[in-house]
Amino acid sequence: xxxxxxxxxxxxxxxxxxxxxxxxxxxxxxxxxxxxxxxxxxxxxxxxxxxxxxxxxxxxxxxxxxxxxxxxxxxxxxxxxxxxxxxxxxxxxxxxxxxxxxxxxxxxxxxxxxxxxxxxxxxxxxxxxxxxxxxxxxxxxxxxxxxxxxxxxxxxxxxxxxxxxxxxxxxxxxxxxxxxxxxxxxxxxxxxxxxxxxxxxxxxxxxxxxxxxxxxxxxxxxxxxxxxxxxxxxxxxxxxxxxxxxxxxxxxxxxxxxxxxxxxxxxxxxxxxxxxxxxxxxxxxxxxxxxxxxxxxxxxxxxxxxxxxxxxxxxxxxxxxxxxxxxxxxxxxxxxxxxxxxxxxxxx
Amino acid sequence: xxxxxxxxxxxxxxxxxxxxxxxxxxxxxxxxxxxxxxxxxxxxxxxxxxxxxxxxxxxxxxxxxxxxxxxxxxxxxxxxxxxxxxxxxxxxxxxxxxxxxxxxxxxxxxxxxxxxxxxxxxxxxxxxxxxxxxxxxxxxxxxxxxxxxxxxxxxxxxxxxxxxxxxxxxxxxxxxxxxxxxxxxxxxxxxxxxxxxxxxxxxxxxxxxxxxxxxxxxxxxxxxxxxxxxxxxxxxxxxxxxxxxxxxxxxxxxxxxxxxxxxxxxxxxxxxxxxxxxxxxxxxxxxxxxxxxxxxxxxxxxxxxxxxxxxxxxxxxxxxxxxxxxxxxxxxxxxxxxxxxxxxxxxx
Numbered sequence: 001x002x003x004x005x006x007x008x009x010x011x012x013x014x015x016x017x018x019x020x021x022x023x024x025x026x027x028x029x030x031x032x033x034x035x036x037x038x039x040x041x042x043x044x045x046x047x048x049x050x051x052x053x054x055x056x057x058x059x060x061x062x063x064x065x066x067x068x069x070x071x072x073x074x075x076x077x078x079x080x081x082x083x084x085x086x087x088x089x090x091x092x093x094x095x096x097x098x099x100x101x102x103x104x105x106x107x108x109x110x111x112x113x114x115x116x117x118x119x120x121x122x123x124x125x126x127x128x129x130x131x132x133x134x135x136x137x138x139x140x141x142x143x144x145x146x147x148x149x150x151x152x153x154x155x156x157x158x159x160x161x162x163x164x165x166x167x168x169x170x171x172x173x174x175x176x177x178x179x180x181x182x183x184x185x186x187x188x189x190x191x192x193x194x195x196x197x198x199x200x201x202x203x204x205x206x207x208x209x210x211x212x213x214x215x216x217x218x219x220x221x222x223x224x225x226x227x228x229x230x231x232x233x234x235x236x237x238x239x240x241x242x243x244x245x246x247x248x249x250x251x252x253x254x255x256x257x258x259x260x261x262x263x264x265x266x267x268x269x270x271x272x273x274x275x276x277x278x279x280x281x282x283x284x285x286x287x288x289x290x291x292x293x294x295x296x297x298x299x300x301x302x303x304x305x306x307x308x309x310x311x312x313x314x315x316x317x318x319x320x321x322x323x324x325x326x327x328x329x330x331x332x333x334x335x336x337x338x339x340x341x342x343x344x345x346x347x348x
Numbered sequence: 349x350x351x352x353x354x355x356x357x358x359x360x361x362x363x364x365x366x367x368x369x370x371x372x373x374x375x376x377x378x379x380x381x382x383x384x385x386x387x388x389x390x391x392x393x394x395x396x397x398x399x400x401x402x403x404x405x406x407x408x409x410x411x412x413x414x415x416x417x418x419x420x421x422x423x424x425x426x427x428x429x430x431x432x433x434x435x436x437x438x439x440x441x442x443x444x445x446x447x448x449x450x451x452x453x454x455x456x457x458x459x460x461x462x463x464x465x466x467x468x469x470x471x472x473x474x475x476x477x478x479x480x481x482x483x484x485x486x487x488x489x490x491x492x493x494x495x496x497x498x499x500x501x502x503x504x505x506x507x508x509x510x511x512x513x514x515x516x517x518x519x520x521x522x523x524x525x526x527x528x529x530x531x532x533x534x535x536x537x538x539x540x541x542x543x544x545x546x547x548x549x550x551x552x553x554x555x556x557x558x559x560x561x562x563x564x565x566x567x568x569x570x571x572x573x574x575x576x577x578x579x580x581x582x583x584x585x586x587x588x589x590x591x592x593x594x595x596x597x598x599x600x601x602x603x604x605x606x607x608x609x610x611x612x613x614x615x616x617x618x619x620x621x622x623x624x625x626x627x628x629x630x631x632x633x634x635x636x637x638x639x640x641x642x643x644x645x646x647x648x649x650x651x652x653x654x655x656x657x658x659x660x661x662x663x664x665x666x667x668x669x670x671x672x673x674x675x676x677x678x679x680x681x682x683x684x685x686x687x688x689x690x691x692x693x694x695x696x
Binding site for chain 2: 051052053054055056103104107110111129130131133134135137138140141142144145147148151153156157160161163164166167168170171172174175
């Protein structure tokens with residue numbers, strides 16, 4: 001993994017030729033390949049988060065402009081272009097995807113009582129929980145208004161289902177919180193719901209606007225699902241990684257919240273009596289001291305919790321890449337494959 | 349107002365004959381007139397709030413089964429039947445309307461930190477804020493899934509717009525909270541958004557499924573909008589009414605939260621120096637003692653705050669009834685008119 005073949009000189013008509021020398025560049029290559037679309041999407045996001053109630057665009061701008069990678073809308077844009085789509089619908093649907101994502105972030109930060117988001121003060125820390133809940137609701141509703149304007153019941157079906165699945169994943173995460181008897185399958189159900197379902201829908205919508213056969217639509221949904229699982233596994237690994245500077249969130253958030261993630265499940269399963277007692281006290285009983293995060297990281301390191309998690313992520317990234325093989329070779333196909341590699345390599 | 353002519357013996361084919369002797373009976377008459385539809389709607393609600401994540405139906409059942417009047421879905425059912433609709437789509441769309449309403453209740457109770465809802469412990473009090481936010485999101489998404497199954501982009505347009513308007517109204521309410529310089533127009537904008545928009549949409553959808561001309565669709569939307577404004581005005585009056593037993597919420601909630609409502613604006617505008625100082629301290633500065641609610645009720649009584657609010661509600665109820673005149677006389681039309689009267693008379 002890691003090194004991806006360089007791209008041929010031409011991408012889309014009118015685009016600058018680009019090269020992908022390694023997976024680290026995959027995201028910026030993706031931005032280059034669909035740059036004009038992304039700019040149009042950003043304009044649509046700004047235009048459509050407006051409201052006569054000034055607090056709504058103010059709060060929305062705080063989170064939308066806070067330097068997110070726009071990964072999910074990029075997937076919609078790239079999937080549509082890879083499918084040969086030449087229209088403009090994908091731009092608005094990518095904005096829908098970002099609105100749904102933003103709404104869930106706003107509600108997540110309230111639910112998690114997070115004070116930071118991407119290294120900056122979270123919206124709830126600045127504007128309060130009440131405004132964050134309500135502006136999340138607004139963005140969610142606005143997303144459906146945009147879909148209605150687009151006019152495709154199939155897209156509405158895909159994204160309304162994804163939205164319900166996200167909420168189910170989040171509730172399941174809440175249910176298993178602090179519960180060390182959670183199985184890896186249950187944990188995977190959580191991350192499929194809370195993260196991967198929207199990745200899958202974002203990609204699938206790209207095939208739908210392009211009117212591609214069911215096989216390609218399914219392949220893009222599977223690419224997104226596997227990519228999303230890999231992405232969340234890596235995110236969960238990074239929460240216990242000592243030297244990560246790039247994440248923009250506080251290391252140890254998951255630990256303090258008693259979240260059940262694969263690094264913890266791995267260390268708990270392999271732990272001795274003292275180790276298991278440590279996890280029962282800190283995660284199950286939520287009794288933590290200042291020194292406990294260091295001990296948690298040490299135990300996870302000793303039992304290869306990060307390595308196990310990243311190995312699982314690598315498997316899902318490989319599945320994601322495999323799903324792309326139904327498409328003809330193209331700069332965008334290679335770039336989406338590189339994005340799957342990058343999703344894992346960003347943690348190394 | 350108050351007394352409505354008795355209904356002719358027959359309602360809809362197969363329905364029990366009913367009479368409306370006064371406005372007090374309007375809601376139960378409505379339930380009788382569309383009883384089979386309401387039962388079908390209740391079944392749809394129970395069936396579709398299900399999820400493999402058991403906490404979702406548990407929490408949803410807590411609020412859905414907590415004895416709500418089902419006023420909004422009843423409006424959809426009654427509007428469709430008054431328009432001569434003979435199919436089954438209105439049942440599912442009425443469930444959509446109730447899901448949107450339930451989602452907003454769950455989020456409202458989190459935002460307001462309410463411990464009671466309809467006289468029982470609120471969902472957030474029983475299950476926590478986190479679960480309430482997330483199950484609200486689920487019901488909202490599920491509502492859109494149901495609309496997609498129904499397949500009408502027009503219905504999706506009406507209800508997605510209503511959902512965005514509700515959120516705007518709620519955010520505006522948050523913005524003007526504690527602000528005694530709020531105008532009556534701004535206050536009306538809040539209640540149009542947070543309450544009346546869904547009443548309007550619920551009624552309009554009844555005309556849409558019946559494929560009625562734009563004039564009737566508009567008339568039903570206006571009926572719902574005016575009814576919703578009247579309903580919220582009365583609700584805001586009852587929050588300062590000493591002897592209300594039926595409301596199922598704690599008297600003084602609005603006062604404690606510093607909500608700007610017409611009874612307060614009326615008493616503040618008419619107040620002397622001491623009176624205005626009282627409102628500035630209790631509402632603007634949120635400095636309240638245990639005796640302050642009694643004093644607030646006394647000041648509102650002295651300046652006819654309740655009477656003024658109910659008089660405004662009576663005007664809107666009259667507008668609502670006037671909107672119905674485009675429809676031929678029928679038991680349902682008369683019942684919907686009586687519902688408008690009842691909305692006000694429940695406070696007397």
